[in-house]
Amino acid sequence: MERLLAAMGDPALRVRLPGGDEVGAAPERALGTVWLRDRGAVLRALLDPELQFGELYTAGRLVVEGDLVSLLASALRSDADQGWLRRILPKRLLEGVSRHDRRAATQNARHHYDVSNEFYRLWLDERMLYTCAYFPRPDASLEEAQLAKMDHVCRKLALRPGERVVEAGSGWGSLAVHMARYYGVRVRAYNVSAEQVAWSREQAEKQGLADRIEFVLDDYRAARSPCDAFVSVGMLEHVGPQCYGELGRVIDRCLTSEGRGLVHTIGRARPQALNRWMVKRIFPSARPPSISEMMALFEPNGFAVLDLENLRLHYEQTALHWLRRFEGAWREIEALVGAERARAWHLYLAGTAASFRASTVQLYQVVFARTASAALPWTRAHLYTGEADGFVARRETGGAD
Amino acid sequence: MERLLAAMGDPALRVRLPGGDEVGAAPERALGTVWLRDRGAVLRALLDPELQFGELYTAGRLVVEGDLVSLLASALRSDADQGWLRRILPKRLLEGVSRHDRRAATQNARHHYDVSNEFYRLWLDERMLYTCAYFPRPDASLEEAQLAKMDHVCRKLALRPGERVVEAGSGWGSLAVHMARYYGVRVRAYNVSAEQVAWSREQAEKQGLADRIEFVLDDYRAARSPCDAFVSVGMLEHVGPQCYGELGRVIDRCLTSEGRGLVHTIGRARPQALNRWMVKRIFPSARPPSISEMMALFEPNGFAVLDLENLRLHYEQTALHWLRRFEGAWREIEALVGAERARAWHLYLAGTAASFRASTVQLYQVVFARTASAALPWTRAHLYTGEADGFVARRETGGAD
Numbered sequence: 180m181e182r183l184l185a186a187m188g189d190p191a192l193r194v195r196l197p198g199g200d201e202v203g204a205a206p207e208r209a210l211g212t213v214w215l216r217d218r219g220a221v222l223r224a225l226l227d228p229e230l231q232f233g234e235l236y237t238a239g240r241l242v243v244e245g246d247l248v249s250l251l252a253s254a255l256r257s258d259a260d261q262g263w264l265r266r267i268l269p270k271r272l273l274e275g276v277s278r279h280d281r282r283a284a285t286q287n288a289r290h291h292y293d294v295s296n297e298f299y300r301l302w303l304d305e306r307m308l309y310t311c312a313y314f315p316r317p318d319a320s321l322e323e324a325q326l327a328k329m330d331h332v333c334r335k336l337a338l339r340p341g342e343r344v345v346e347a348g349s350g351w352g353s354l355a356v357h358m359a360r361y362y363g364v365r366v367r368a369y370n371v372s373a374e375q376v377a378w379s380r381e382q383a384e385k386q387g388l389a390d391r392i393e394f395v396l397d398d399y400r401a402a403r404s405p406c407d408a409f410v411s412v413g414m415l416e417h418v419g420p421q422c423y424g425e426l427g428r429v430i431d432r433c434l435t436s437e438g439r440g441l442v443h444t445i446g447r448a449r450p451q452a453l454n455r456w457m458v459k460r461i462f463p464s465a466r467p468p469s470i471s472e473m474m475a476l477f478e479p480n481g482f483a484v485l486d487l488e489n490l491r492l493h494y495e496q497t498a499l500h501w502l503r504r505f506e507g508a509w510r511e512i513e514a515l516v517g518a519e520r521a522r523a524w525h526l527y528l529a530g531t532a533a534s535f536r537a538s539t540v541q542l543y544q545v546v547f548a549r550t551a552s553a554a555l556p557w558t559r560a561h562l563y564t565g566e567a568d569g570f571v572a573r574r575e576t577g578g579a580d
Numbered sequence: 581m582e583r584l585l586a587a588m589g590d591p592a593l594r595v596r597l598p599g600g601d602e603v604g605a606a607p608e609r610a611l612g613t614v615w616l617r618d619r620g621a622v623l624r625a626l627l628d629p630e631l632q633f634g635e636l637y638t639a640g641r642l643v644v645e646g647d648l649v650s651l652l653a654s655a656l657r658s659d660a661d662q663g664w665l666r667r668i669l670p671k672r673l674l675e676g677v678s679r680h681d682r683r684a685a686t687q688n689a690r691h692h693y694d695v696s697n698e699f700y701r702l703w704l705d706e707r708m709l710y711t712c713a714y715f716p717r718p719d720a721s722l723e724e725a726q727l728a729k730m731d732h733v734c735r736k737l738a739l740r741p742g743e744r745v746v747e748a749g750s751g752w753g754s755l756a757v758h759m760a761r762y763y764g765v766r767v768r769a770y771n772v773s774a775e776q777v778a779w780s781r782e783q784a785e786k787q788g789l790a791d792r793i794e795f796v797l798d799d800y801r802a803a804r805s806p807c808d809a810f811v812s813v814g815m816l817e818h819v820g821p822q823c824y825g826e827l828g829r830v831i832d833r834c835l836t837s838e839g840r841g842l843v844h845t846i847g848r849a850r851p852q853a854l855n856r857w858m859v860k861r862i863f864p865s866a867r868p869p870s871i872s873e874m875m876a877l878f879e880p881n882g883f884a885v886l887d888l889e890n891l892r893l894h895y896e897q898t899a900l901h902w903l904r905r906f907e908g909a910w911r912e913i914e915a916l917v918g919a920e921r922a923r924a925w926h927l928y929l930a931g932t933a934a935s936f937r938a939s940t941v942q943l944y945q946v947v948f949a950r951t952a953s954a955a956l957p958w959t960r961a962h963l964y965t966g967e968a969d970g971f972v973a974r975r976e977t978g979g980a981d
Contacts, residue, residue: 256952317958448884448951470885471875478870483849483942487888492956538951541884550849550939551657555893557718560964 183225188257192250196221210253211245233456233530237523247526248499251533278464279419281398285371287417287463296351296378298515302504302528307351307378310413310443311494311542321500324493329357332410334562335486335546336439337554338362342407345369345433347399347426348414352379352392359383359391364408366392369399399429406433408440415444416467420475423468427480437554439546440482445494446473446543454530461527467540477547485555486546491535494542498532584626589658593651597622611654612646634857634931638924648927649900652934679865680820682799686772688818688864695917697752697779702913703905703929708752708779711814711844712895712943722901725894730758733811735963736887736947737840738955739763743808746770746834748800748827749815753780753793760784760792765809767793770800800830807834809841816845817868821876824869828881838955840947841883846895847874847944855931862928868941878948886956887947892936895943899933 180194181202193203195214203209215221220240223231235241243250279287296307303309304321312324313331332354338344340363349355349368352375358364370376376396383392395401399414409430418426430440445467452458453465470487477484505512505528513521534540548555581595582603594604596615604610616622621641624632636642644651680688697708704710705722713725714732733755739745741764750756750769753776759765771777777797784793796802800815810831819827831841846868853859854866871888878885906913906929914922935941949956 313959315959315961448882449879469875469879471872471879474870474872474875478850478872481849483890483892483939484871484888485890487885488960489884489886489956491884492958538884538953552939555890557893558714558716558964559889559960560716563959563961563964 180221180225183228187228187254190250190254190257192245192253209245211243211247211250213250214242214244216240216242230455230459233454233460233523233526236526237460237519239518239522247529248502248532248536251530252537255533255537255539279417279422281400283464284398284417287465294516294520296374298512299351301508301512301515302501304500306353308353309350311445311490312497312500313490314493314496317496321497321504324497324500325353326357329354330361331562332412332441332443332544333358333362335544336408336410336441337556337561338364338408340364343367343405344408344410345402345404345406347402347409347411347429348417349375349379349394350413351375352382352394354410354412355379355392355394356382356386356388358410359388360386364391367395367402367404367406368392369395369397369402371396371398399426402429402433404433405435407435407438409434409438410441412441412443413445415442415473415476416465417462419464419466420468420472423473423475424479427476427482430476430482431480434549436549437552439548439552439554441544441546442473442476443542443544444468444473446470446541448538448541451539457527457530460523470543473543473545477545481550482547483550483552484545484547486544486559488544490542490544491538491540494540495532495535498528498535502528502532581622581626584629588629588655591651591655591658593646593654610646612644612648612651614651615643615645617641617643631856631860634855634861634924634927637927638861638920640919640923648930649903649933649937652931653938656934656938656940680818680823682801684865685799685818688866695921697775699913699916700752702909702916703902705901707754709754710751712846712891713898713901714891715894715897718897722898722905725898725901726754727758730755731762732963733813733842733844733945734759734763736945737809737811737842738957738962739765739809741765744768744806745809745811746803746805746807748803748810748812748830749818750776750780750795751814752776753783753795755811755813756780756793756795757783757787757789759811760789761787765792768796768803768805768807769793770796770798770803772797772799800827803830803834805834806836808836808839810835810839811842813842813844814846816843816874816877817866818863820865820867821869821873824874824876825880828877828883831877831883832881835950837950838953840949840953840955842945842947843874843877844943844945845869845874847871847942849939849942852940858928858931861924871944874944874946878946882951883948884951884953885946885948887945887960889945891943891945892939892941895941896933896936899929899936903929903933 184203191204191208191210193201193209193212195201195212197215197217215224217240220235223235299307304325306325308325312321313328314324315327338358342364344358344364344366346355346366346368349370355366355368359366373396376394379394383389434440447467447469450469450472453467458465505525585604592605592609592611594602594610594613596602596613598618616625618641621636624636700708705726707726709726713722714729715725716728739759743765745759745765745767747756747767747769750771756767756769760767774797777795780795784790835841848868848870851870851873854868859866906926
């Protein structure tokens with residue numbers, strides 16, 4: 180166990196073994212203790228920590244005492260290569276083959292998003308936004324920050340009333356509703372999760388926007404209609420890099436000559452696979468791209484990148500909000516999905532906050548247009564006009580932009 | 581000739597042959613006329629238009645009637661592949677081998693920048709900035725826009741008084757002087773052009789900043805001292821992609837753990853070589869990178885990209901300012917460098933404006949930091965505070981930031 184910790188770069192944690200012995204960092208340096216409760220758990224953790232940490236945590240055979248986010252961030256910072264197995268085993272053997280054809284993509288998404296709407300309502304914001312928020316100030320509330328994120332996206336796209344928007348991967352529909360309501364556009368939104376589409380349609384009905392938003396229960400590859408703006412928030416992580424060229428061609432076939440596009444995705448500072456436990460239990464076949472990988476979407480398809488913003492700190496903050504709400508609703512969540520699933524999701528949310536804090540993942544927002552397009556904003560100053568002084572709140576009280 | 585024009589995608593121009601016959605676009609659609617004055621010129625233009633257009637223009641054997649920038653932009657838009665030769669000949673044969681070792685890099689830079697300081701003074705702004713300016717408003721003067729560019733760069737780097745800056749490729753030294761004067765930093769600036777370094781040292785002396793700026797007559801690969809910020813404006817175009825990894829390691833060796841970096845470069849929307857005439861006559865071995873190519877600088881060296889801005893329209897505007905000043909100083913320029921060189925540079929400046937207008941080239945400003953750095957600005961709003969209302973002018977009258 181001591182060798183494993185040394186190989187991991189001596190993270191600031193202690194490990195308690197089943198007999199009660201403790202190894203690892205000196206108590207005054209340790210951020211917490213990882214308690215391995217049985218001998219089998221010790222063996223598994225030694226053999227494949229990257230996968231087994233999550234498996235054992237979920238089963239309750241590994242318990243963490245101390246602040247889970249800080250402890251995970253420390254471990255991630257020390258062991259950026261995610262365990263010694265990665266250094267000795269062939270990549271293929273460890274990661275298997277990701278599948279992203281239409282059927283697999285649908286199954287992958289449903290695995291995650293069809294848990295149940297009730298489950299997500301217990302810890303997301305009131306609009307059910309399940310992607311990185313944008314905090315104009317670090318102390319903004321999650322509700323404010325999710326509103327600000329939608330406005331940040333709409334401003335980057337410079338949406339004008341009457342324009343047509345295609346959205347790929349529309350979650351519970353809040354961005355589509357926001358765009359239609361406050362920016363006066365018509366939206367066609369694609370999503371393979373039946374639960375989310377049903378919810379989205381209901382939201383659009385309630386707000387009297389059903390005639391301006393069409394939620395299509397289908398893969399992004401079904402998009403064919405012309406649009407003035409293409410937007411995808413939090414989908415590219417699930418599209419395998421081998422499909423980026425195809426996604427680029429879908430955008431190419433839809434976007435008008437002066438159209439704008441925005442892709443918002445979890446990414447990497449360098450090409451690197453996602454933690455194997457996350458891929459196995461939380462996001463099947465997910466792969467956050469590095470910028471060079473992401474360019475396969477734009478460079479071969481005649482698009483020029485106009486703006487790229489890394490919002491990593493905003494995702495740490497977002498995940499911390501989710502985590503606090505999740506912990507606050509623990510009893511209801513446990514009753515709804517069972518103790519094992521609750522623990523798995525708790526670890527996943529804490530791990531997300533820790534990964535963004537440790538910077539093993541990034542959040543990229545990329546604005547692009549056809550290379551030959553002349554419809555570019557002169558500077559980015561318009562993104563920030565009025566942002567600090569309650570711009571979002573004014574919208575909510577019916578003020579015009 | 582008609583076949584050549586068809587192969588070029590029928591640009592909006594007419595061609596007048598030595599006998600007086602004209603072919604090409606209908607007069608009402610044509611933006612101008614390209615007059616080939618002798619039979620040899622016709623043959624050369626047919627065989628290798630990409631290279632020979634510039635050669636013949638320089639020699640006065642090809643004359644353009646009409647607006648040169650519009651005409652070139654139209655030709656570039658029609659013929660994004662830069663001539664049929666590229667489609668039939670191996671790349672190596674056409675482009676030769678670029679050399680970027682220290683000696684070649686020095687020769688390449690001196691070819692361009694050591695023409696003479698007097699020459700550049702006739703058409704650059706008063707501070708001799710020879711890179712893309714930043715126009716807070718499209719009608720800003722070139723002087724204002726170059727000041728605004730320097731401030732935009734300094735704000736992106738979040739420079740603080742007393743910090744140490746390494747600059748790679750420092751031109752006539754104005755950015756180094758600006759950083760030391762208005763942001764209170766110490767600068768070590770590398771440049772291989774002796775003429776520019778002599779000029780730069782004189783500027784620093786005149787402004788009483790010689791103790792805070794060291795201009796080093798050497799290649800960027802000589803940089804070793806620790807710095808809080810690394811900046812390079814308009815050098816990466818001259819660094820071959822095969823040397824990006826090395827440049828990244830130089831930055832890695834210099835930058836402190838919480839340091840910030842900025843690279844400003846002409847680039848491409850997709851990997852593509854520069855026009856062969858430009859490489860032969862104007863910028864030996866230059867290669868503007870696509871974003872995926874540029875990532876070789878950051879991804880393998882532990883840097884995360886925080887912000888990328890495409891300022892293509894600003895470079896079109898900058899080059900138009902240079903072109904107008906160049907044309908206004910034509911007699912002096914001709915007397916100084918001769919008619920052939922004056923024509924070559926005139927074509928190069930018009931071609932630069934046309935290339936940015938036609939979007940065959942882009943301008944990327946990339947901010948980065950070590951992946952593990954926590955010294956990130958929360959949002960980009962601080963870049964735009966006060967920008968519109970005379971921020972630059974206030975500095976010049978001694979106002980504090």
